[in-house]
Each structure stands twice: as structure tokens, then as C-alpha cells.
Amino acid sequence: MPLNFAHRGSLTEAPENTLPAFQKAIEHGAKAIELDVQLTKDNHLVVSHDHKFTRFNKNVTGLIKDYTWDEVRQIDVGSAFSEEFAGTNLPTLEDVLDICPHHLFLNIEIKNIPVIYDGIEQRLLDTLSHYNRTENVIVSSFDHVALKNVQNINPDIDLGMLFYYRMLNPWDYAANSGLAIRSLHPNQVYVNQTFVQESKRHGYEVYPFTVNDVNRYAELVDFGVDGVFSNEPGVFGS
Numbered sequence: 500m501p502l503n504f505a506h507r508g509s510l511t512e513a514p515e516n517t518l519p520a521f522q523k524a525i526e527h528g529a530k531a532i533e534l535d536v537q538l539t540k541d542n543h544l545v546v547s548h549d550h551k552f553t554r555f556n557k558n559v560t561g562l563i564k565d566y567t568w569d570e571v572r573q574i575d576v577g578s579a580f581s582e583e584f585a586g587t588n589l590p591t592l593e594d595v596l597d598i599c600p601h602h603l604f605l606n607i608e609i610k611n612i613p614v615i616y617d618g619i620e621q622r623l624l625d626t627l628s629h630y631n632r633t634e635n636v637i638v639s640s641f642d643h644v645a646l647k648n649v650q651n652i653n654p655d656i657d658l659g660m661l662f663y664y665r666m667l668n669p670w671d672y673a674a675n676s677g678l679a680i681r682s683l684h685p686n687q688v689y690v691n692q693t694f695v696q697e698s699k700r701h702g703y704e705v706y707p708f709t710v711n712d713v714n715r716y717a718e719l720v721d722f723g724v725d726g727v728f729s730n731e732p733g734v735f736g737s
């Protein structure tokens with residue numbers, strides 16, 4: 500049975516990466532959710548894909564890293580989605596962990612691009628340890644140095660290597676990286692049978708992103724992927 504991740508929660512039904520989005524994903528029966536983390540000025544892990552607020556609130560300029568958590572929690576990121584969510588704020592990772600049952604699998608993506616958040620890896624692992632949440636979780640990033648930092652802090656955490664662009668031999672790159680990678684997370688547009696076969700041959704699970712079309716999902720399952728990241732409740736709830 501594939502392990503499918505609700506990408507930033509159920510982002511078609513509620514503002515992405517917010518508690519209502521994760522709650523809706525859970526209601527759809529998602530077995531796994533994906534979320535992104537950034538770091539505030541005072542070192543709080545905030546769940547957000549973007550490193551700034553403007554996509555969700557045009558009145559707030561500047562970067563998340565320039566705001567304290569006390570300021571971030573007062574910023575409305577819900578009205579731009581719909582009035583129903585007016586007043587919704589970006590949550591902390593702790594807020595999300597509080598509503599996630601332990602059996603819900605998590606993919607936490609460290610968003611170190613384009614901002615480099617010094618210390619985000621330590622902060623993340625401290626939080627996961629505090630919540631006794633070092634199992635049933637994959638930490639992923641496009642920033643493979645961040646993955647190395649995670650491994651250095653806790654070699655037992657499962658790591659997912661994200662790729663946005665095509666690579667010649669990603670499985671060789673992963674194998675030679677010195678990282679104990681559990682899974683490859685490629686952009687779904689270039690995943691084919693060979694990609695999946697080679698990844699498996701090298702011992703990696705494969706979770707492509709972001710797969711919203713049910714026919715493409717069926718094709719990827721046919722290739723043998725272990726799951727996908729999806730915005731579509733019909734996929735991530737399956």
C-alpha cells in the first residue's frame with residue numbers, strides 16, 4: 500500500500516501549512532502529511548513553504564527570519580484563501596505536532612533555500628526529541644548540506660533527498676553523498692520506470708512530488724513508487 504503525503508495539508512480546502520489544512524487532511528484519512536519549516540528571528544520553527552508572507556498577506560513585507568514568533572502569530576495568512584479562514588496564522592512545528600496522532604507519518608522539509616537558517620537542523624531535532632517524534636518521520640530537503648547536518652546531530656533520523664531538476668544518476672549521487680538516505684523525492688515530471696528501478700536497486704524508497712492527477716498517480720504506482728506527495732484528497736486519502 501503506497502504511503503501518500505498530504506502536501507502542506509489539504510491545501511485546496513484550507514490555507515496551506517496551517518492547522519485547518521492539516522486537520523482536513525487527517526479527516527480525509529491521510530496516513531501521512533508533508534510540511535515545510537522556516538525559522539523566526541527568535542529561533543521558532545514556523546511551518547511555511549515561503550520564506551516571506553506576501554503570497555498570503557500582501558501587507559506584510561520582509562522575511563520570516565526578520566520577525567519574532569510573537570509577531571508571526573499575529574499575522575493573518577487565512578483571509579487571502581477565504582474569509583472563512585480570516586485570522587488563521589502560520590503554526591509552529593509544535594502546534595502541528597500537538598494535533599498529529601503518533602501513527603500519522605510526517606515528512607518535514609527543511610526550507611533552507613534561499614535563506615540559510617543557521618541552526619535550524621538542531622532546533623528541529625530538539626523539537627522532535629522533545630515530542631518523542633523521531634520515529635514515523637522523514638526529514639527532507641533540497642539542501643543536502645542540511646541533511647548532512649541532521650545526520651551529524653542524529654544519525655538515526657530517516658532522511659529524504661529532494662531533487663527539483665533532472666539529474667544524470669541521482670541514485671549514484673545519493674549513494675556517494677555519505678548520507679544514509681532512506682528515500683529519494685524527485686519532481687514527478689521526470690520519474691519513469693528506470694528511475695524507480697534504479698532507485699530500488701540502490702536500496703532507496705521513492706516518493707515523487709507533487710502528483711495531483713489520478714492517472715499519473717496510477718502510472719507511478721505501477722512503476723513501483725512507495726508513495727507520492729499530493730494536493731488531491733482523492734490521492735493522499737487513498
Ligand code: G3P
Binds near residue numbers: 533548684708728
Ligand atoms: O516535499 C515535496 C515537495 O513539498 C517539495 O517541493 O516546493 O512543494 O516544497 P515544495
Ligand code: CA
Binds near residue numbers: 533534
Ligand atoms: Ca515542501
